[in-house]
Each structure stands twice: as C-alpha cells, then as structure tokens.
Amino acid sequence: MPSINPQKIVVFTGAGVSAESGLKTFRDNDGLWNNYRVEDVATPEAFARDPGLVLEFYNQRRAQARNAQPNAAHEAIARLEEKYEVVVITQNVDDLHERAGSTNVLHLHGLLTEARSTADPSLIYERGLADLNLGDLCEKGSQLRPNIVWFGEMVINIEPAAREFVDAGKVLVVGTSLQVYPAAGLLKKAHFHSEKYLVTLEVDYPPRHFKWMRGKAASVVPSLAKNWLQA
Ligand code: OAD
Numbered sequence: 001m002p003s004i005n006p007q008k009i010v011v012f013t014g015a016g017v018s019a020e021s022g023l024k025t026f027r028d029n030d031g032l033w034n035n036y037r038v039e040d041v042a043t044p045e046a047f048a049r050d051p052g053l054v055l056e057f058y059n060q061r062r063a064q065a066r067n068a069q070p071n072a073a074h075e076a077i078a079r080l081e082e083k084y085e086v087v088v089i090t091q092n093v094d095d096l097h098e099r100a101g102s103t104n105v106l107h108l109h110g111l112l113t114e115a116r117s118t119a120d121p122s123l124i125y126e127r128g129l130a131d132l133n134l135g136d137l138c139e140k141g142s143q144l145r146p147n148i149v150w151f152g153e154m155v156i157n158i159e160p161a162a163r164e165f166v167d168a169g170k171v172l173v174v175g176t177s178l179q180v181y182p183a184a185g186l187l188k189k190a191h192f193h194s195e196k197y198l199v200t201l202e203v204d205y206p207p208r209h210f211k212w213m214r215g216k217a218a219s220v221v222p223s224l225a226k227n228w229l230q231a
Helices: 044-049 051-067 072-082 096-100 158-165 183-189 217-230
Strands: 005-013 085-090 105-107 110-117 124-126 144-148 168-174 195-199
Touching (some): 005 072, 051 110, 051 144, 072 096, 072 168, 072 217, 085 158, 158 183, 168 217, 195 217
Parallel strands (some): 005 085, 005 168
Antiparallel strands (some): 110 124, 110 144
C-alpha cells in the first residue's frame, strides 16, 4: 500500500457543488433528468438521430454556465491550494472550479467549453462557452460535437483520477449522488488511513468510512476548508 501524503487533498465533486451557482443537478426534484430523457439528449445514438436537438440541449447548458459564477464552495476548494496540494476530480462539465482558481482539475465527463471532431476524436477545440451549432466544423470538415462523455461512452481520465486518490491524506466528496459509475467507484481507491468527508444533501448509499456532513456545499465546505487551512 502506498504511503499517505498528509499535505494532499483530493476533492471529488458532482452537480451539487454548482447548485448554489444556479446550475441544475441531474437527479434532484426538477433536475435535468426529470425534464429530459437521457436517450434523447445524452447518447451517441441521440446525436446520430437528431444532432440539432442534442446540440441545443448543450447550448442551454452553456447559456446557464455563462450566467453562473463560482460559489463559496468552489472558492473555498481553490483556497485550499494556499496550504495543500489539491487535485479536483469532477464529474461536472461546467468550468466553475477553474474560474474559482483551482489549478489542477480533472474532468471525468468532459467540458462544456470544448468541442471535438466527429471524424477524429483527437481533434479537440477550446471554444469557451460559445454555442455549438450544426455546420460548425473541425479542420477536416466534419461536424463538431460537445466534448462530453455520453452514456455508453468511455469515461475520460479515470485511471489518472484513480492514481490521485491512493495517497491523498484527505478526501472531500461534494455534491454527488454517487449513482454513476465508474466515477463513483473511485471512492474505493481512497487510502484506508485518509480522512474522508462527504458533503451532500441526499445520497441513497452513504459510502463506508466517510463522515457525512449533510448540508449545502456553499455553507459546509468553507468552514471545513477554514479549519484545514488553520490546522
Ligand atoms: P446528481 O444530480 O445525481 O446528484 C446531485 C447531488 O447533489 C445529490 O446528492 C444532491 O442531494 C446534492 N445536492 C444538491 N444541491 C446541493 C447543495 N446545494 N449542496 C450540496 N449538495 C447538493 O448529480 P451527480 O452525482 O453529479 O453525467 O451526477 C453524476 C453524473 O450523472 C453527472 O456527471 C452526469 C449525470 O448523468 C453525465 O452526463 C455523463
């Protein structure tokens, strides 16, 4: 078993960390998956069938992200870098961790700010939060798609993310229902002796060995971070 690094924190986040920035979660009441069918907007088959509908769904997500600002939880996570080596591993496709100042962020499910070629997946373009429309092409002349992991596709960065967990002295999980694998399975990689915290409102199966601090991210995370910075 690798030795533990007490100065290293892995922060693992989901949609709940951005809820207080005004971005909808997926599975809460009025969450995105209560208003859209996954099969219509978030699968490769949906994009093949009706690319305009899928692009419109993600343009709406971008419009919301353009109007959103990082909240106190994103900011507190960024501040931890003043004293710790911090790796943020997020299931979110928004860029609020980066905008809050976190410098080491791994996105497991892709990013709204990136587009990728449908002809050559190695061609990835940074486009900010501008709309992506039918007719927007890669340099080889093929339609661009969101660089988002759709259901049925391989999760990006899962192995580097797993490696980050194993020696972290602290693991902080924020705002996720832990229902989507393989992302949720990463928690099992945490070191036996690490300090483990879960900050979220609802979770069906609280992970073993995690201290569940039930509450809103923007309230709970800043006080936890303050204690760690003062320790
Ligand atoms: P979910 O919508 O499944 O879960 C959101 C979690 O955040 C729930 O546990 C809520 O109780 C909690 N929550 C809501 N508001 C909160 C707040 N203000 N403070 C703290 N917690 C709060 O979202 P994820 O777990 O992120 O994937 O979903 C995982 C993946 O499922 C997403 O990345 C997305 C989705 O399908 C893809 O689209 C590939």
